[in-house]
Amino acid sequence: MAVRSASADFGGGERGARARRRGLSRNPAFVGCALFFALAALSFASLSTGSSGADFSLPFDILFGGEVGPSAELIFFQIRLPRLCVALIAGVSLSLAGATMQALFRNPLADPSVMGVSAGAALGAVVAMSFFGGALSLVSLQIGAVVFGLAATAFVCALGRGGTILSCLLGGIAVNALCGAVVGFFLYSAREAGLKSYIFWMLGSLDNADWNSIAHASLVSVPAWIAVMACARGLNALLLGWEQAYHSGVRVKLLWRACVAATSLMTAAAVSICGIIGFVGLVIPHIMRLWTGPDNRRLLPLSALAGALLMVGADLLSRAANPADPVPIGVITSLLGVPFFIFLLKFGKGEK
Amino acid sequence: MIEARCVCVNYGGLNALNNVSLTMCDGEFTAVLGANGAGKSTLLKVLTGFLRPSSGEVFFGGKPLREISARGLALRRSVLEQEAHSEFDCTVFEMLSFGGFARGGVFCAAPGEGGRICAALEKVGLSGAEGRKYSELSGGQKRRVQLARAIFQLEDGGDMAGKGLFLDEPSAGLDPSHAHCAMRAVGEMCARGVSVFAVLHDPNLALAYADKCLLLKGGEPFMFGRAEEVLTAQNLSEIYDSECEEVFTARGKFVVFPGKGALRRA
Numbered sequence A: 001m002a003v004r005s006a007s008a009d010f011g012g013g014e015r016g017a018r019a020r021r022r023g024l025s026r027n028p029a030f031v032g033c034a035l036f037f038a039l040a041a042l043s044f045a046s047l048s049t050g051s052s053g054a055d056f057s058l059p060f061d062i063l064f065g066g067e068v069g070p071s072a073e074l075i076f077f078q079i080r081l082p083r084l085c086v087a088l089i090a091g092v093s094l095s096l097a098g099a100t101m102q103a104l105f106r107n108p109l110a111d112p113s114v115m116g117v118s119a120g121a122a123l124g125a126v127v128a129m130s131f132f133g134g135a136l137s138l139v140s141l142q143i144g145a146v147v148f149g150l151a152a153t154a155f156v157c158a159l160g161r162g163g164t165i166l167s168c169l170l171g172g173i174a175v176n177a178l179c180g181a182v183v184g185f186f187l188y189s190a191r192e193a194g195l196k197s198y199i200f201w202m203l204g205s206l207d208n209a210d211w212n213s214i215a216h217a218s219l220v221s222v223p224a225w226i227a228v229m230a231c232a233r234g235l236n237a238l239l240l241g242w243e244q245a246y247h248s249g250v251r252v253k254l255l256w257r258a259c260v261a262a263t264s265l266m267t268a269a270a271v272s273i274c275g276i277i278g279f280v281g282l283v284i285p286h287i288m289r290l291w292t293g294p295d296n297r298r299l300l301p302l303s304a305l306a307g308a309l310l311m312v313g314a315d316l317l318s319r320a321a322n323p324a325d326p327v328p329i330g331v332i333t334s335l336l337g338v339p340f341f342i343f344l345l346k347f348g349k350g351e352k
Numbered sequence B: 001m002i003e004a005r006c007v008c009v010n011y012g013g014l015n016a017l018n019n020v021s022l023t024m025c026d027g028e029f030t031a032v033l034g035a036n037g038a039g040k041s042t043l044l045k046v047l048t049g050f051l052r053p054s055s056g057e058v059f060f061g062g063k064p065l066r067e068i069s070a071r072g073l074a075l076r077r078s079v080l081e082q083e084a085h086s087e088f089d090c091t092v093f094e095m096l097s098f099g100g101f102a103r104g105g106v107f108c109a110a111p112g113e114g115g116r117i118c119a120a121l122e123k124v125g126l127s128g129a130e131g132r133k134y135s136e137l138s139g140g141q142k143r144r145v146q147l148a149r150a151i152f153q154l155e156d157g158g159d160m161a162g163k164g165l166f167l168d169e170p171s172a173g174l175d176p177s178h179a180h181c182a183m184r185a186v187g188e189m190c191a192r193g194v195s196v197f198a199v200l201h202d203p204n205l206a207l208a209y210a211d212k213c214l215l216l217k218g219g220e221p222f223m224f225g226r227a228e229e230v231l232t233a234q235n236l237s238e239i240y241d242s243e244c245e246e247v248f249t250a251r252g253k254f255v256v257f258p259g260k261g262a263l264r265r266a
Helices: A002-008 A011-020 A028-048 A058-063 A070-105 A117-131 A134-160 A165-189 A191-203 A211-230 A232-238 A242-247 A252-274 A280-292 A296-321 A329-347 B040-048 B070-076 B092-098 B113-123 B139-154 B176-191 B203-209 B233-240
Strands: B002-011 B014-024 B029-034 B055-060 B077-080 B164-168 B195-199 B212-217 B220-226 B245-249 B252-256
Touching (some): A028 A296, A070 A232, A070 A252, A070 A280, A117 A191, A134 A165, A191 A329, A211 A252, A232 A252, A242 A252, A280 A296, A296 A329, B002 B040, B014 B212, B029 B203, B040 B164, B070 B077, B077 B139, B139 B164, B164 B176, B176 B195, B212 B233
Parallel strands (some): B029 B212, B164 B195
Antiparallel strands (some): B002 B014, B212 B220
C-alpha cells in the first residue's frame, strides 16, 4: 500500500518519463554540436577579418593552396592564426578551470580569480618582466606566471586548511585583491609603458599573441585539460558532499590536490599569454549548468567549447569596433556574457 | 562479516567512544540506539572507515579496514548519512548515478546502471521519480532518494553477501508509512545477505526489524545482544534517562515513553 501511494505522487511515473525525454535544445549532444559549429564559424570569421580589412576567401585560399600574396600569408600565419589560438586556449582554460573549481568547492561562486590564481599569475608575470628583461623575458614571464599562480593557490589552500570552504573562498578573494594591488603598484612605478601594460594584465588582451608563448602555454594547459576531464566522475561524486564522495569510493584528498594543481596551471598559462580575463570562468560553467545539468562529464567539455566560443566572439567584436586598436577583450566578454547570464538566471528556470 | 574490536575514539581529550566491540554476520540487521551524543554516529563513522579510531580495529571480511582502498571499500559497503545536500540542481537519476562512482571506468558508468537506478528507486517507493529535480522533492522524498542511492551503490548484479549497508537514522523525517516502506527495503537487503548497521531513534522500529541491538550510553557500550532481549523497558529508561513502559498488543511488544510530568489535558 505504501509503495502504491508513494508512486502515485509521480503520476505513475509518466511525469518522470516525460522529464527524461528532454527537449532537443537540452540534449547534450545537440548542444555540443551547435557550439562546435558556432565556434567553427566564428573562428573562420576571425581568420578572415583584421585591420587590413575582411576577406572571406583568404582562409580557403590558404587551406586549399590558392593564390595568396606574401603579405596576406604573413598576416594570416603571424597575426590572425596565433590570435585565434590564444583566444581558444584562454577560453577553454578559463571555463574549464571555473567549472572544475565550482565542482570542487561545491560553490557556484568559485572561479579562477577566487582562488587568487589569476591575479597571482599576473603578478608573477609582471615581476618577472621587471627583473628579467631582454632575451629571457618571454620564458621568464611565463615561468613567473605559473610559479606565482601556484604559490597563490598554495597560500589560499593553507589559509583555508581546517576551515570551511567559505574561509578558503574569502582567503582567495583577499589574495586576489592583494596581488592586483601589487601589480598596479609595479606598473604605476614604470611610468612610460605602465598604463598600456596595466590594461593588458588587468583587462586582458590578445594583441601579444605569438607562436612561442602559445607553444609554452599549450604545453602546460593541454595536459591540465585532460587531467580535469579525467576527474569528471570523481567531481560528480563530490557534488554529494566530501564525506559521501569518500563513501562512494573517491580518494577525496588526491582528487582535490590534482584538480587544484591542474586548474592553477591552466589558469596561469592563460593569464601568461593574454592577461586576466574575468567573467568567463565564473559564468560560462553557470550557463552550461543551467542549460544541460550539473553532470561534469557533459559540463566540462561543453563549458570548454562555450568558453572558446565566447572568447573568439568577443575578440571579433572588439576588433570590429576598432580594428586598429581593439578594446580590451575582458571588457567585451563581460558586456556579452552578463546580459545573457542574467536572462538565463531570471527566465531560464521556468522551463525546467 | 564485519567486526569491530575494542574501538575507542578520542576527540581532543574527550572520549567519544570507549571500548566498543561488535560482530555483524552476513544478512544480519544491527540497530544501535542511545541518547543524543551517545556516540552512535561516531561509531558509524569508524565502521565505515571515514574516521580512524584512536585505538582498536575494524575488520571487513577478516581484513583490516585501513588496508582496503577507498574504491574497494565503496564496492563493499555504502552509507546513508544523516544529512545530504547539494548546492547544484541534480535530477534524482543523476543523484543516484553519482553514487555509482566505484563501479565505472574513467568516464563511463558501468553497463546496466540505468536499470539498477530505477530498480533501487522502486524499492523505496519512488518509481518514476528519476527525472525529477532533487531540489523540488519533499524532505521525506529526499531521504528516500538517499536511501535508494545507498542501495544502488551496493547493487552490482552479483552476490550481495558480505556487503554492508550503514544507515544513520534512515527513518528521520519519514511518516510512519514511508518509514516502514524504507525499513522493508532495508530488510530486503538483509534477506539477500547484506549486513545492515542502522542508527535508530525509534526502539519500535528496532524491535520490528533488527536482529541485534547495541545500546550506547555516554560513549560506553551499555548492552549488545538480540534485539528483543536488549530492548526492555528497564534498559531503555536507563539509556534515555526517561521513563519507559512496555505495551503488549496482538502484534507483539512495543515500548512507549510516557514522559515524567508531561502535561496532559484531562
